[in-house]
Amino acid sequence: MSIHARRELIADQFAERFGGRPTVWVQAPGRVDLMGSHTDYNLGYVLTQAIDHDTWIAAHPRRDGKVVIESLNLEGRGEFHLDQIDYDPAIPWTNYVRGVASVFQEEGYPLHGFEGLIHSTIPFGSGLSSSAALEVAIAVLFDTLGGLDLDPVQMALFCQRAENEFVGMNCGILDQYSSLMGRAGSVLLLDCRDLTSRTKRVAKGIQVVICDTRAKRELTGSEYAQRRAQCEEGIRILAGFYPGVQVLRDVSLGQLNARRADLSDVVYRRCRFVVEENQRVLDMAEALARGDRGQITALTAQSYAGARDLYEIGCDEMEKMMAAMLSGPGVIGARQAGAGFGGCMVSLVDAGSVDAFAQHVQVHYGANTGIQPQVYPVQAAPGAGPIES
Numbered sequence: 001m002s003i004h005a006r007r008e009l010i011a012d013q014f015a016e017r018f019g020g021r022p023t024v025w026v027q028a029p030g031r032v033d034l035m036g037s038h039t040d041y042n043l044g045y046v047l048t049q050a051i052d053h054d055t056w057i058a059a060h061p062r063r064d065g066k067v068v069i070e071s072l073n074l075e076g077r078g079e080f081h082l083d084q085i086d087y088d089p090a091i092p093w094t095n096y097v098r099g100v101a102s103v104f105q106e107e108g109y110p111l112h113g114f115e116g117l118i119h120s121t122i123p124f125g126s127g128l129s130s131s132a133a134l135e136v137a138i139a140v141l142f143d144t145l146g147g148l149d150l151d152p153v154q155m156a157l158f159c160q161r162a163e164n165e166f167v168g169m170n171c172g173i174l175d176q177y178s179s180l181m182g183r184a185g186s187v188l189l190l191d192c193r194d195l196t197s198r199t200k201r202v203a204k205g206i207q208v209v210i211c212d213t214r215a216k217r218e219l220t221g222s223e224y225a226q227r228r229a230q231c232e233e234g235i236r237i238l239a240g241f242y243p244g245v246q247v248l249r250d251v252s253l254g255q256l257n258a259r260r261a262d263l264s265d266v267v268y269r270r271c272r273f274v275v276e277e278n279q280r281v282l283d284m285a286e287a288l289a290r291g292d293r294g295q296i297t298a299l300t301a302q303s304y305a306g307a308r309d310l311y312e313i314g315c316d317e318m319e320k321m322m323a324a325m326l327s328g329p330g331v332i333g334a335r336q337a338g339a340g341f342g343g344c345m346v347s348l349v350d351a352g353s354v355d356a357f358a359q360h361v362q363v364h365y366g367a368n369t370g371i372q373p374q375v376y377p378v379q380a381a382p383g384a385g386p387i388e389s
Contacts, residue, residue: 010058010072010119017070018115022058024144028136028384029054030122030129031178032210032337032346034187035277035284035299037307040172042231042274043193044249045281047200047288048174049208050182051378055120055133056387057141062113069097071118082111087166096131099166100138103158112145123374126212127338131167132175135159136384144386152180152383153195170225182383189285193249202380203291206332207351211325211361212374215317215342224339227270227311234271237262248274273310277303288348293332296348300333313340317369321345324364324373328357349377 001009007025014022029050036046062068069078071093078094080086085102088094104111118137122130139155142148150158156176163169163176173192181188186199202208231248239245241259253275260268280299287295304322308314318336325334325345330353337346349357358375365373 006056006119010056010117013072014058014060014115014117017117018060018068020060022060022117024059024061024114024141025056025387026059026137026140026144026385027054027056027387028133028140028179029182029381030133031175031182032128032208032344032378033174034208034288034346034348035303035335036174036190036281037277037303037313037336037338037340038227038231038311039249039274039277039281040174040190040192041170041228042172042249042278043247044274044278046174046190046192047187047281047285048178048190049187049378050178050381050383051128051208051210052381053121053123053128053378054381055118055122055130055137057116057118057137059114059116059141059145061145062115064113065111066113067097067101067116068114069094069116069118071120073118073120073124082113093134095167096134096162097138099162100135100159101142102166103162104139104142107158109142109148109150110146111142114141114145116141123212123344125216125343126214127340127343128210129175129179129338131163131169132159132171133179133384135162136176136179140384140386153177156180156195170228180383182381184382185380187285187288187380189281193247200285200289202288205351206288206291206293206296207349207354207377208379209347209349209354209357209375209377210337210344211321211334211347211365212344213315213317213321213342213365213369214371214373215315223313223341227313230267230270231274234263234267237267238271249278251275253279269310269312273306276306296333300335300348304335307336307340311340315340315342317342317371318345320368321361321365321373324361324368327364328360329353330357 076091330350
């Protein structure tokens with residue numbers, strides 16, 4: 001769908017649902033991590049890319065302090081007054097909207113009500129940050145309507161807080177930061193401790209390709225929280241032996257191995273994965289810039305093996321997708337994306353082989369699972385902001 005056609009579809013649907021035409025448009029992209037699984041909430045490093053699949057909101061301001069929100073992708077209508085923001089168990093997706101509004105209010109920012117219609121091209125529940133893109137788009141909308149001119153990193157922190165405290169998903173900063181700070185044509189090397197990033201390039205001839213297993217994944221209240229708690233337990237123990245250690249990025253593999261007997265087996269394995277993954281992020285940023293295909297192959301293989309064996313965030317569909325990706329023409333490297341447990345995976349593919357690779361993955365994964373995957377190349381996209389008229 002062209003941008004013009006998408007805009008007309010949304011405007012027509014807005015008029016049908018709310019009357020009139022939208023006057024404010026905003027967008028927020030999804031993201032894919034090229035290296036760095038579960039390192040963000042351990043305040044480590046992530047190599048992340050905002051992608052050209054995004055969430056748009058078309059809106060018109062209201063003067064009565066009320067928010068009315070609908071989606072072209074999801075059923076239900078959210079309605080609430082900005083003076084009374086409650087969790088809605090009946091229409092869960094609206095809680096991402098409510099949560100952002102609640103945090104802005106708590107921070108003392110004056111908000112304007114609106115009527116809004118959402119349209120997203122990010123697959124839901126796939127690990128490409130559809131929820132964070134919605135949060136960020138809402139934040140940008142409030143910022144635009146109120147003329148608040150908030151710092152993007154501050155908005156990312158507000159959105160993370162909304163998901164942590166209001167929605168109940170104790171995520172790190174990766175998704176929201178990537179959506180707000182993305183750069184067209186570049187990937188970001190994100191430092192999750194000091195919330196800074198450096199732009200990094202991907203060498204010419206290497207294409208990022210998303211491979212969606214379409215395996216259902218649900219993170220809220222799941223093993224995600226358990227993994228985080230296990231890392232925190234490891235840090236509590238290690239900090240008793242190593243003064244100055246606050247998070248796993250402060251721990252070397254040698255230090256970790258020296259205290260292995262003081263950790264349970266499962267906590268040791270979780271910590272080892274994060275310690276090694278942090279170093280892989282730094283190595284991958286350089287390998288992609290150099291176009292070092294052998295190093296890319298090795299690093300992605302190590303990351304996936306660690307995610308499967310040490311962090312245990314795999315599933316049968318991911319194994320079958322890895323087999324399909326690694327046997328595809330032009331593949332350079334492949335690994336998990338997002339938090340694991342299904343959803344999307346990511347491949348780095350020779351740019352001249354993308355179509356043949358996609359066809360191969362669709363045929364082989366489909367034959368082995370009975371599931372038709374979605375396979376598509378993505379480009380590095382700019383971060384969230386208003387859409388010009």
